Amino acid sequence: MGAASPAGRGEILAWACYDLANSGYATVVLTAVYNAYFVSVVAGGDPALAPGAGTLVWTLALAAANGLVLLTAPVIGAVADHRAAKKPLLLATTVGCVAATAALGLAGPGEWRFAAVLLALSAYLFASGENLVAAFLPEIARDDQLGRISAYGWALGYAGGVLILLLALAVIARAQAAGLGPETYVPWILLGVAAVFALAASPTFLFLRERARPAGDGAGLAAAVAAGLGRLAETLRRARHHRDLFRFLVTLTVYHAGIQTVIVLAAVYAQEAMGMGQRELLVLILVVNVTAALGALAFGHLQDRIGSVPTLAATLLLWILALAVAWAAGGRAGMWVAGNLIGLAMGASQSAGRALVAAFTPAGRAAEFFGLWGLAVKLAAVLGPPSYGLVAYLTGGDHRRALLTTAAYFVAGLVLLATVDERRGRAAARAAR
Structure with missing residues (x-):
């Protein structure tokens, strides 16, 4: 299923740069800084909100964004x-x-409605971009390289997360030393995230090639949408030919519900349940x-040695061990242990899941099938x-x-994963070329 003309190291690095670029948004907005800021300052600045309501608003805004991705990702993929x-x-x-990330800094204490709209918009665009860049993977990697090249992207993304967190820590330290509150320095951190996103994504657009060829005759957007919907309908009708892909998508939906929860609420848990301050929380993340x-x-x-399914298991x-430690932790030391277990599990499970979808994807339908992957994740x-x-x-x-x-969610995902036959799924993808 690999690319028609193999990608060199430079082009693979350019593809992986996008994981580095968007990691700042994922780390600062969804995971480490803005989520806790939204709950404690933006929503917390409205005395009319009940305890716990800020957390609920945060999760509902993200659910709205992901619900929109759910509706549009397969169509966008088919059109692409x-x-x-x-x-x-x-x-x-x-x-x-x-643009939406930079604008988040304009929402001050109590302005949670405005912030929720911007959050939903930025999260929708972020997720749609994730689906599209992931669809390049089966074009630039051979079958026997999918696991490691997917992992290179995730690893570079986490390196970007470290970089942006170091910058955020420097801003917070200087601001707190000057006696400034989060409503002053968090908007500047958001501007920095937006700038790094734009700069680090540049190699992707400069050097990554679009290897796919148009399937249509150059007709307009409406015709492309109709054709894309037709291809999507055909894919769904032929689900029995890709049964292991669809079984895995169900499995992925279940265990990713747990991953998505940890991504957007771990910082809130550490702050609200464990009593961590913002600087210690950033160092942990x-x-x-x-x-x-x-x-x-x-x-x-x-994964490339023993297979994706055993690796995911x-x-x-x-994951189950990490959350058990976090639940039983009586103080911040336990949260440090749980956090690092979560890190190991998160990097591995996200990379392995993306690579397995690539292995189950027929040539020429990458964006469509990764649209389905995006549908499952969202x-x-x-x-x-x-x-x-x-x-x-x-x-x-x-x-x-x-x-x-x-x-x-992780316990149920482990049970469902046992129904996926990796060898049969790869064979179905080769037969559908």
């Missing part, structure tokens, strides 16, 4: 394949996400990014974080109880 337009669509989502990069690289090579067991994001937020709200802010709902 029909018109061979992954790259221009990726550029549009990138520019939009950069910085270390976790290093651990995640190591996990992605180590498990990526293991190992990472899901690691359905997970619609299900996971709101369930945590709802439990936290109904229990008056009890984050430990909410964490138990997250662990259940």
Whole structure:
């Protein structure tokens, strides 16, 4: 299923640069800084909101964004394949996400409605871009390289997360030394994230080639959408020919509900349940990014040796262990142990899942099938974080109880993974070329 003309190291690096570029958004906005800032300052600045309501609003805004991705990702992917337009669509989502991220800094204390709209917009564009850049993977990598090249992207992304967290820590240290509050320095951090995103994504647009060829006759957008929808309908009708892909997409939806919850709420849990301050929290997440990069690289090579399904099973067991430690932790030391276990599991499971979808994807339909991957991931994001937020709200802010709902997703995912036959799924992809 590899590329018609193999990608060299420089082009693979250019592709991986996008993981580095968007990691700042994922790390600062979704994981480390803005989520806790939104709950404690933006929503916390409105005295009319009940305890736990800020967390619920945060999760609902992200659920709205991911619900929109759920509706549009397969169509965007099918159109991208029909018109061979992954790259221009990726550029549009990138520019939009950069602008919306910078604008998030305009929302001050109490302005949670405005912030929620910008958050949903930026998260939608971020997720759509993730789907499009992932669809290049089966074009630039041979079958026997999918695991490691996917891992290179994730590892570089985590390196970008470390870089942006170091910059954020420097800004916070200087601001706090000057007696400034988060409402002063967080907007500057968001501007920095937007700038790094734009700069680091440049090699992707300069050097990554669009290897696909248009399937249509140059007709207009409406015809391309219709053709894309037709291809998508055909794919769904032929689901029995790709049964292991669809079984894995169901499995991925379940365990990714847990991953998405941890990504957007781990900082809130550490701050609200463990009493971590913002600087200690950022240092922890910085270390976790290093651990995640190591996990992605180590498990990526293991995946190419023993297969994706056994590798994923190992990472899901690691997730269950990590959340058990976090739930049982009586203080911040336990959270450090849990955080690093989460890092290992996160880097490995995200990389392995993307590579397995690539292995199950027929040549010439990468954007379409990765649109389905995006659909599964975003359905997970619609299900996971709101369930945590709802439990936290109904229990008056009890984050430990909410964490138990997250662990259940990984247990169910491990059970479902046993139904996926990797060898049969790869054979189906080769037969559909």
